[in-house]
Amino acid sequence: MRAYAIAIYLFLYAPIALIVLFSFNSGLSASDFRGFSIAWYGKVAGNRFVLEAVTHSLIVAAASATLATLFGTMAALALQRVTGWLRAVFDGLTYVAIMVPGIVIGIATLIALVTAFDIVNDLLLAIWPADDPGAVPQLALGYGSIIAAHTLFSLALVIVLVRARIAGMDRSLVEAATDLYATPWGTFRQVTLPLILPAVVAGFLLSFTFSFDDFVIAFFVAGSKTTLPIYVFASIRRGVTPEINAIGTVVLLVSLLLLFSAQILLRRGAKPTRAT
Amino acid sequence: MAKAATSDDSAKRRRRWTALLLAPAGLWFLALLVMPLAVVVVFSLGERAPAGGYAPALSLANYLNLPARWTAFRNTLVLAPIGTLVCLLAAYPLAYFLAVRTSPRYRLLLLILVIVPFWTSFLIRTYAWMFILGGRGLPALFEWIGFGEIRLINTPLSVLIGIVYGYLPLMVFPIFVSLERLDKRLLEAAADLGSTPWRSFRQVTLPLSAPGVITGCMLVFILLMGEYLIPQLLGGGKVFFIGNALVDLFLQSRNWPYGSAVAMSLVILMLATVTLYLRLTRRYGGRDVSLL
Numbered sequence: 001m002r003a004y005a006i007a008i009y010l011f012l013y014a015p016i017a018l019i020v021l022f023s024f025n026s027g028l029s030a031s032d033f034r035g036f037s038i039a040w041y042g043k044v045a046g047n048r049f050v051l052e053a054v055t056h057s058l059i060v061a062a063a064s065a066t067l068a069t070l071f072g073t074m075a076a077l078a079l080q081r082v083t084g085w086l087r088a089v090f091d092g093l094t095y096v097a098i099m100v101p102g103i104v105i106g107i108a109t110l111i112a113l114v115t116a117f118d119i120v121n122d123l124l125l126a127i128w129p130a131d132d133p134g135a136v137p138q139l140a141l142g143y144g145s146i147i148a149a150h151t152l153f154s155l156a157l158v159i160v161l162v163r164a165r166i167a168g169m170d171r172s173l174v175e176a177a178t179d180l181y182a183t184p185w186g187t188f189r190q191v192t193l194p195l196i197l198p199a200v201v202a203g204f205l206l207s208f209t210f211s212f213d214d215f216v217i218a219f220f221v222a223g224s225k226t227t228l229p230i231y232v233f234a235s236i237r238r239g240v241t242p243e244i245n246a247i248g249t250v251v252l253l254v255s256l257l258l259l260f261s262a263q264i265l266l267r268r269g270a271k272p273t274r275a276t
Numbered sequence: 277m278a279k280a281a282t283s284d285d286s287a288k289r290r291r292r293w294t295a296l297l298l299a300p301a302g303l304w305f306l307a308l309l310v311m312p313l314a315v316v317v318v319f320s321l322g323e324r325a326p327a328g329g330y331a332p333a334l335s336l337a338n339y340l341n342l343p344a345r346w347t348a349f350r351n352t353l354v355l356a357p358i359g360t361l362v363c364l365l366a367a368y369p370l371a372y373f374l375a376v377r378t379s380p381r382y383r384l385l386l387l388i389l390v391i392v393p394f395w396t397s398f399l400i401r402t403y404a405w406m407f408i409l410g411g412r413g414l415p416a417l418f419e420w421i422g423f424g425e426i427r428l429i430n431t432p433l434s435v436l437i438g439i440v441y442g443y444l445p446l447m448v449f450p451i452f453v454s455l456e457r458l459d460k461r462l463l464e465a466a467a468d469l470g471s472t473p474w475r476s477f478r479q480v481t482l483p484l485s486a487p488g489v490i491t492g493c494m495l496v497f498i499l500l501m502g503e504y505l506i507p508q509l510l511g512g513g514k515v516f517f518i519g520n521a522l523v524d525l526f527l528q529s530r531n532w533p534y535g536s537a538v539a540m541s542l543v544i545l546m547l548a549t550v551t552l553y554l555r556l557t558r559r560y561g562g563r564d565v566s567l568l
């Protein structure tokens with residue numbers, strides 16, 4: 001049984017190790033190893049398209065994770081006092097947002113936004129006080145649409161994480177603060193927030209990781225804003241090169257870093273929550 | 277305590293706060309989940325505009341035309357259950373090992389090591405297998421050893437390997453949780469009563485881990501149904517899923533109404549699975565296992 005476990009760990013990590021190993025290949029072809037070199041990293045760092053894609057990805061991930069953490073935490077805090085139909089509606093929407101496949105979210109967002117944009121753009125053309133139609137502002141897919149679509153999934157994720165933390169929280173602390181004449185804001189800042197903070201920060205990091213890694217939703221709604229996964233996907237289709245291995249190694253490293261921070265934060269605090 | 281008037285006042289203020297806190301999330305869900313899904317439903321009843329896109333209509337023609345994409349449905353409905361089953365068979369012994377046979381000192385670390393790959397780039401991990409199974413990877417190695425020419429990539433087998441690689445962590449975790457909760461004294465009692473290890477496993481361990489097994493299978497199955505990247509990269513256009521048909525319909529042939537009907541049937545298939553899952557877990561008295 002131990003041998004089986006070792007075999008599974010090998011199965012899980014060997015392909016990742018292979019990517020890292022071959023990113024240091026000095027040869028031109030991805031598949032025969034010629035010697036150690038960091039030339040491909042230099043090549044990646046000098047590739048304007050890669051840098052552009054990384055910038056797009058970082059902006060989208062930071063914006064969507066911030067929005068999702070803020071709105072998700074607010075909703076989770078409110079939901080602890082809500083009962084009845086409103087709570088059932090929010091529970092249902094949270095689970096639908098997590099369960100509906102990314103590809104369907106991508107499609108639905110694409111056609112809904114394109115339809116809405118067409119209507120608004122026609123309206124703008126009709127009412128804008130300018131003679132040159134080129135000067136009229138027009139809505140298009142881009143940062144806004146990717147950030148909005150990523151925020152949807154991350155929002156649901158943050159709500160689930162923070163609510164799990166609140167459920168494991170000692171209510172008597174909040175009651176004690178109220179009995180000692182703390183204002184609601186004071187109670188929140190000094191009692192509730194420190195208690196839920198690990199889940200909030202973990203939610204931010206997981207949202208960031210999700211957005212940074214997501215391919216399928218961005219594929220539909222990115223418009224002209226190529227994110228890093230879209231760039232990698234396009235290069236894979238053009239052919240396998242060690243450049244992709246180098247990008248992959250950096251991406252793996254970054255997501256590992258974020259992931260371990262999230263894990264440590266979720267485990268901090270005396271009371272373990274249901275979240276792992 | 278406070279007077280009736282003040283408590284009435286504070287209740288009102290609380291309600292206003294609650295509404296304020298819920299508003300952004302509620303609006304987000306409405307604008308980016310409910311409305312887009314409603315648009316998909318409406319579009320699925322329409323017809324394709326001559327230049328691509330949507331023209332208003334009210335017909336079930338798109339749904340009646342679903343068999344035109346039968347291959348994608350068949351591949352998904354065959355490979356998703358098989359992939360789930362292989363994941364289960366591979367994951368159960370590992371989850372058992374971690375929950376029962378590992379000392380608590382290393383348990384957490386080993387568990388984290390299983391889950392970590394799931395949260396790292398899915399695209400890069402799938403690409404790694406393209407690299408391994410492609411012409412100059414394993415097949416070249418096999419040929420060098422003397423097995424003759426073997427083709428691995430762009431076959432159902434390569435898609436299956438990608439599936440197991442991608443989703444194994446997701447299966448291990450819920451099974452581990454249900455096995456760890458299992459009361460070890462039950463197994464001792466069974467042994468004391470003369471039960472063989474195999475019989476104890478079959479009659480005690482397996483039924484008690486059923487909630488974890490069901491949760492894991494459902495999660496993997498649901499994600500597999502909407503899979504796009506694995507069949508795209510490892511199936512190379514020969515083994516394609518519903519997801520690949522959807523990308524083709526929306527981004528290449530721009531047949532939005534028909535694509536919407538395909539997307540709706542995918543969602544309906546998934547909802548049916550979730551309903552079945554809820555029925556099953558209720559029967560086994562399972563609690564839901566949080567995954568995150």
